[in-house]
Amino acid sequence: MHEVSGTQAQALHFSKESAAGLDPGLADAVLAHVIDIYKEPMYSGLDTLSPVYLACKRVFESQATLYEESIALSRRFQQGLPAEPIQPLYLMYLWLEDLLIEDELLQGLAVVLLEGRTRYLDVTAEGEEISLWLQQGFLVGKPDAACLILDTDEESGYKVLNAEHTSRSGSKHWTTDYLQLSPKGNDYSYTSDFIKLTSSFLKNRKPIEQILDKKDGVEALGRSYDYFKSNENFDEKQYKKEVFREDAVIEAFDDYKHRWQEKTQRPLADAFEASPEALQKQSKYSGRSSNLTAIFMSMCTATMI
Numbered sequence: 001m002h003e004v005s006g007t008q009a010q011a012l013h014f015s016k017e018s019a020a021g022l023d024p025g026l027a028d029a030v031l032a033h034v035i036d037i038y039k040e041p042m043y044s045g046l047d048t049l050s051p052v053y054l055a056c057k058r059v060f061e062s063q064a065t066l067y068e069e070s071i072a073l074s075r076r077f078q079q080g081l082p083a084e085p086i087q088p089l090y091l092m093y094l095w096l097e098d099l100l101i102e103d104e105l106l107q108g109l110a111v112v113l114l115e116g117r118t119r120y121l122d123v124t125a126e127g128e129e130i131s132l133w134l135q136q137g138f139l140v141g142k143p144d145a146a147c148l149i150l151d152t153d154e155e156s157g158y159k160v161l162n163a164e165h166t167s168r169s170g171s172k173h174w175t176t177d178y179l180q181l182s183p184k185g186n187d188y189s190y191t192s193d194f195i196k197l198t199s200s201f202l203k204n205r206k207p208i209e210q211i212l213d214k215k216d217g218v219e220a221l222g223r224s225y226d227y228f229k230s231n232e233n234f235d236e237k238q239y240k241k242e243v244f245r246e247d248a249v250i251e252a253f254d255d256y257k258h259r260w261q262e263k264t265q266r267p268l269a270d271a272f273e274a275s276p277e278a279l280q281k282q283s284k285y286s287g288r289s290s291n292l293t294a295i296f297m298s299m300c301t302a303t304m305i
Helices: 024-032 051-061 063-079 174-179 187-203 214-230 236-243 247-264 276-286
Strands: 002-004 044-046 089-101 104-114 118-126 129-137 145-150 159-164 181-183 233-235 271-273 301-304
Touching: 002 063, 044 051, 044 174, 051 063, 051 104, 063 089, 089 145, 159 174, 174 181, 187 214, 187 233, 187 247, 187 271, 187 276, 214 236, 214 276, 233 236, 236 247
Parallel strands: none
Antiparallel strands: 002 089, 044 159, 044 181, 089 104, 089 301, 104 145, 118 129, 145 159, 233 271
16 A cells, blocks of 8 residues: 655655455455445456556566556556645555456456545443544545456456546546546446436437427336347347337437447447346336346455555
8 A cells, every 4th residue: 555645746655565464354344445346347448558557467467566566556646646735645456366257267456546534433442431532534345446457358458347436636537547448348338328328318308309208208218128128139220119119219319329429438339138237227226126136256365555
């Protein structure tokens, strides 16, 4: 773990060595920062020319380089911080082994940003005396930002799970400037994104209000869910015909989809295998009864820097 300051003039504070063999309770809390926070298999990829990608490649080739590379990555992170002094930030690097993800046993590198300390009450009891203390620290399982870089798909920037929970100064440049991530597509993301896209289109239907009123929009959204429930394989032309029916609505959807992709930079496919797990997740958000059962990670072993 390294401390990073918000000013270039101040020196970075690097830990002297890695910490292996953590206390079981502490290990569980640390792993909550890098595993439990990822609820969906929505992957991104690193820019293959970026410093983070090149550092990961060296670490995956030799774990012994992790400490050296963690220092270099912390220096790079500091370069993107605002010039004015800010509260100390902490970057934690963890080497993970025995990650079972989608039936593949992988190793990975986790990078965790801890920025905003939270006040909490601590209670201690000694004999008959009970004391109440005000402490500061970081909530378990709620880092400001974190990513898990998996040693697979090297040619396309590895598979990366990414999470950002705040917009503080340190996490503002996390995804674009520091990690330089681009979204990747898979059956899960295509299913999820088409449902989200359809829902957003129907809620913002101003160009087609005279053709598709609010009631029609609700019915069309229902047909969207029904399509994914009854079709194992998605075909965009068939989907639009069954869900929107009217040519004018389909044309408006195509235009909205184009603008949506330009804004989000998320990849979509016109044919893919529909994901039941993604449908369950989106059904849960929409108010339809479902249980999310997409657990795609197993217990793992960890080494922390």
